[in-house]
Amino acid sequence: MDNTTPSAYTEPITGQLIRFFNQFFPLNDKEQEEIIRLFSKRAIRRKGYLLQEGDICRHYFFIVSGCFKMFAVDPAGKEHNLQFSVENDWISDLQSFYEQKPSRLYIEALEPSVVLQIQHDDLLYLFINYHKFDRNFRIITEQKYMDFQNRILQNISSTAEERYVSFVKQYPGLFNRVPNTQIASYLGITPEFLSKIRKKIVADHEL
Numbered sequence: 076m077d078n079t080t081p082s083a084y085t086e087p088i089t090g091q092l093i094r095f096f097n098q099f100f101p102l103n104d105k106e107q108e109e110i111i112r113l114f115s116k117r118a119i120r121r122k123g124y125l126l127q128e129g130d131i132c133r134h135y136f137f138i139v140s141g142c143f144k145m146f147a148v149d150p151a152g153k154e155h156n157l158q159f160s161v162e163n164d165w166i167s168d169l170q171s172f173y174e175q176k177p178s179r180l181y182i183e184a185l186e187p188s189v190v191l192q193i194q195h196d197d198l199l200y201l202f203i204n205y206h207k208f209d210r211n212f213r214i215i216t217e218q219k220y221m222d223f224q225n226r227i228l229q230n231i232s233s234t235a236e237e238r239y240v241s242f243v244k245q246y247p248g249l250f251n252r253v254p255n256t257q258i259a260s261y262l263g264i265t266p267e268f269l270s271k272i273r274k275k276i277v278a279d280h281e282l
Contacts, residue, residue: 088116088139092191095137095163099214100207109205113197117190125166125182125190132171132178134192138164141188142252146181146260156261158222159185159246159253165215185253235264236272 089111096102102110114137119125126132128148136143143166145158157180160166171178172195193201201208222245229238239262243250250258259269 088189088191089114091139091163092137096211099211102207106205106207109201113201114191114193117192119184119188119190121184121187123184125184126168126171126178127181128179129177130171131175132168133175133195135167135172135195135198136165136182136190136192138162138166139189139191141190142185142249143188144183144185144253144257146183147179148181154260156257159249159257159261161246161249161252165219169216169219185257230263235262235268236275238262239269239272240276 089107092110092114093102093107096110116139117136119141125134125136125143126145138160140162142159142161144156145160145166145168146154146156148154158166166182168178168180168182170176171180175195198208198212202212225241229241233241239258242258242262255266255269259266262269264272
């Protein structure tokens with residue numbers, strides 16, 4: 076079921092996305108006009124989906140407000156969180172998006188949220204005709220790759236407590252917005268063990 080509501084672009088949101096790009100390779104007037112023309116606003120309620128398993132991921136999403144999780148479901152029906160994304164970040168199943176094949180993942184809103192989305196063919200158009208976008212999105216993709224690489228290394232070489240500390244640094248403030256069960260799933264531990272880790276960290280700081 077599609078839980079989203081498409082609507083027209085608004086100027087304040089346009090500015091937020093342009094400011095994001097300007098951190099790397101600033102956009103000229105024509106490039107900003109293309110942003111306004113090709114990106115569209117999409118509002119989604121809490122527990123609504125941007126993507127579900129079996130669907131083709133047809134958009135790349137920039138988060139204006141709200142919080143999302145990307146997760147997979149194993150054959151036993153257990154969820155495994157792969158990524159959280161909040162304001163001024165991007166989320167998409169890149170394999171499904173670039174190959175235009177059915178996804179094995181879900182992207183779900185944990186809060187009422189607003190995104191700006193661009194279609195697959197429109198993004199390729201930007202890459203071909205405005206090389207600055209190719210460079211900007213290369214930075215975005217490389218950062219996501221490094222995040223996943225660091226997470227894999229942590230899973231094979233770090234303790235659960237070290238993984239939690241790293242999570243707090245990567246997602247400051249997110250533990251106040253996301254239920255313990257979701258964070259525990261991301262860390263690969265039980266909610267009960269997560270509570271023990273938090274209590275231990277608090278006790279250590281009080282010594």
